[in-house]
Amino acid sequence: MPSGPYDADAVEEKWQQRWLDEDTYAYRGEEVDDPNTAFAIDTPPPTVSGSLHWGHVYGTVLQDIVARFTRMQGEEVFYPFGYDDNGIASERLTERELDIRHQDFERREFQQKCREVCAEFEDEFTENMQSFGFSIDWNNTYRTIEPRVQRISQLSFIDLYEQGKEYRKRAPAIWCPECETAISQVETEDDERDSHFHDIAFELVDGGSSTSEGGEAADVDGESAGQDEFTISTTRPELLPACVAVFVHPDDEDNQNLVGEEARVPLFGHEVPIIADERVDMETGSGIVMSCTFGDQTDIEWYQAHDLDLRVAIDESGHMTDVAGEYEGMSSADARQAIVADLDETGALLDRWPITHSVNVHERCGTGVEFLVADQWYVEMLDSTDEYLEAGREMDWYPEKMFSRYKHWIEGLQWDWCISRQRSSGIPFPVWYCDDCDEAVMAEKADLPVDPLSDEPPVDACPECGHGEFVPEDDVFDTWATSSLTPLINAGWDWDEDAGEFTMENPELFPMDLRPQGHDIISFWLFHTVVKCYEHTGEVPFDSVMINGMVLDENRKKMSKSKGNVVSPQEVKSQFPVDAARFWAAGSSIGDDLPYQEKGLRAGEKLLQKLWNASKLVDSLTPETAPDVDESDLSALDRWLLAELDAEAEFVREKLANREFSKARDSLRSFFWGTFCDDYLEIAKQRVREEDDESAKYTLTVAHRRFLQLFAPVLSHITEEIWQEMYSEGAGFESVHRTSWPEPTGIDADHDAGETAMAVVGALRRYKSERQLPLNAELDTVAVYGEIDGFENDVRNVMHVGTLETLEEEPEIESVVTGIDLDYSVVGPEYGADVPDIEAGIESGEYEIEGDRLLVAGHELSAEEFSVERERQYTGEGEMLEADGALVIVQA
Secondary structure, three states, X not given: OOOOOOOHHHHHHHHHHHXXXXXXXXXXXXXXXXXXXXXXXXXXXXXXXXXXXXXXXXXXXXXXXXXXXXXXXOOEEEOOEEEEOOOHHHHHHHHHHHOOOHHHOOHHHHHHHHHHHHHHHXXXXXXXXXXXXXXXXXXXXEEOOOHHHHHHHHHHHHHHHHHOOEEEEEEEEEEEOOOOEEOOHHHEEEEEEEEEEEEEEEEEHHHOOOOOOOEOXXXXXXXXXXXXXXXXXXXXXXXXXXXEEEEEOOOOHHHHHHOOOEEEOOOOOOEEEEEEOOOOOHHHOOOEEEEEOOOOHHHHXXXXXXXXXXXXXXXXXXXXXXXXXXXXXXXXXXHHHHHHHHHHXXXXXXXXXXXXXXXXXXXXXXXXXXXXXXXXXXXXOHHHHHHHHHHHHOOEEEOHHHHHHHHHHHHOOOOOEEOEEOOOOOOEOXXXXXXXXXXXXXXXXXXXXXXXXXXXXXXXXXXXXXXOOEEEOOOEEOHHHHHXXXXXXXXXXXEEOOOOEEEEOOHHHOOEEEEEEEHHHHHHHHHHHHHHHHHHHOOOOEEEEEEEOOEEOOOOOEOOOOOOOOOOHHHHHHHOOHHHHHHHXXXXXXXXXXXXXXXXXXXXXXXXXXXXXXXXXHHHHOOOOOOOOOHHHOOHHHHHHHHHHHHHHHHHHHHHHOOOHHHHHHHHHHHHHHHHHHHHHHHHHHHHHHHOOHHHHHHHHHHHHHHHHHHOOOOHHHHHHHHHHHOOOOOOOOOHHHOOOOOOOOOOOOHHHHHHHHHHHHHHHHHHHHOOOOOOOOEEEEEEEOOOOOOHHHHHHHOOEEEEEEOOOOOOEEEEEEEEEEOHHHHHXXXXXXXXXXXXXXXXXXXXXXXXXXXXXXXEEOHHHEEEEEEEEEOOOOEEEEEOOEEEEEEO
């Protein structure tokens, strides 16, 4: 091995390029005879909306540890990489980079611009990913906009349509005014924002028969009949022109007399019915609420249940429609201010006060969502939630607690999945509509992928009415409608025209073995993938799910560009070895968020140097070819080390298999650093140099090889470097990452006796070191009280002991009082001016301890007033050393 310290920069760059050149991690599907020997990882395809961030690195390190570990278990690992580049994120990136708006271009032209911008970012992203040496098979890389994936996505749409699982309906949809597209429930999140409540007076038409005042969020004043108005409180006065009804709970006796009457909407003057409905929340106010089409989910339910009018006041871009009268064309925010001012002027605004409340926003841009009516395509899900929940139960969850998030999401579903988007970039719906009867005409499977805006429909006349003109669908799929197909994309799912059925090019990959992802996209990616794959194949798409947390800053705050606490992967890489970053990432408890802390990387860096230095020492002590030593010729200490290493290898294997990365990492580091380097290696070094001990050479070689293999899944670069320097054979390249996980040697040893013997050796080494004696200094006689049967010769020879005795009985040891501590909070108030006398008596030793009492300076102190410090002291010949599990008497 080369001299000098470990040069991580040179080593890591060398092996990253070598692994790529050698296709070290390429999937060798042709070697898979049994599907159970193929291990497929369904890696998350990132959206190309910016640079590689630390969260990508962290999550991928955990995936990579699993991939490397699994290869060493004898399985052929399929570890692909994809880019999700067909949706809103790609559009916003293109608009930002080119300073353009997608609305200003014909769709095909804008899509081409998206492809060009994404390609640049993807090339940079790939290069950065490869600089971390992940064992990804870069020959299996896909993009969710490429023709093959477009075909699979459109096949999915047609298959679900033919199954009756999709429908097109003019219905309320969640809408983002900023992105000008429908979005699904999963793409929204709640955000706390400042707002105002407004008390607004509504008139009863014809004066009403009997009224009482109240409000949606205000107290009812209880006044009775004869009033001609009532109060409603709302945070959204701009929706007044969309008001179509007023609702009262049927159990609300105070306001029941309003039911059946009609109310006049202030400013706008249209009349709306007052209806009883049990969906009114009586707990938040008087039980009088206005229903607008549409302000929220309940409005939609009321609209459908009571066949209400449709009054759309806000358009796709967030501006007021003609329904708003004089406010038409204003943004909804400007309209709110104008309407509030006019309500105040007319006297209809009774009160206004600031609040903070939760607002439903689009998770991508943070814009408050609206509910608009539009023609949209939906995947029917609400009728199958029990099946999707059962599918989740069939998967192994790491950690198990994350299943509850999946379960809660399904139980909270309120909408079918809206998969149509009104965007310029994306995969087109393969649909045309009859210009006369609106019948949907699907593309032929053999023709896919198609774009209805540029391709002709598959028929000349409508199969329903015979009309010959068609209108192409200009919507595109939701990006999740495609990325939810990644298991099928990777398995090569396709329609076989001749066989008339769906087939897979690589059926051994499906279901996939592992879905690794962050906990933030359980409801996005994981759930939708279960839905799609289950409906297409009837199978659960994964055997197991591994959920990682997020990377936080050192103060456990979420990393954010606006906060200035983002850590750049390339910045980290410029300061620390990649393997140090891998060591840090492996310290996580799966599923929990992990704070970025440089002390974790520095600890990894120290371990790399320890492994490097230990390897150089082993290299200097052992021959190129391991000596041929029979197991029966091994010393007891050597047998013990190999037996302990067997147990450690099994422990690490078990923990990695259960995705308990930190337990595996910490245990292996402790065993290597403490037991092997600090204890055994020092002993073996002496034996080899002084006695040319073949047993020690053999044990060093076997143990060191195994340590490299055990560390390999985490410390991928340095283990490869050392392996090639010390153990590569022949002209071919055999990566340590393609070797097998160490099989047990099967060697038996007395675990307890060996540990005790090592502790005795450690105590004797400290004894010599503290007295500045050389390690080969002779010790005349050493007596040991402790179980070291079978290891006596090792202790004697290693520590140069003339006579080693084992004691049957514990040496005579006295418990000596070395100090007495007073509890002054009790003693002070109790003894006052006598405290100095008590202290003096203790200091001079003029005291007695009788049971739990202290007699001193004429006082008797009870147990709660003092504590005794004691020390065990040996009173016999020689000097006693305490070792873990043993007592050692040295007579030099």
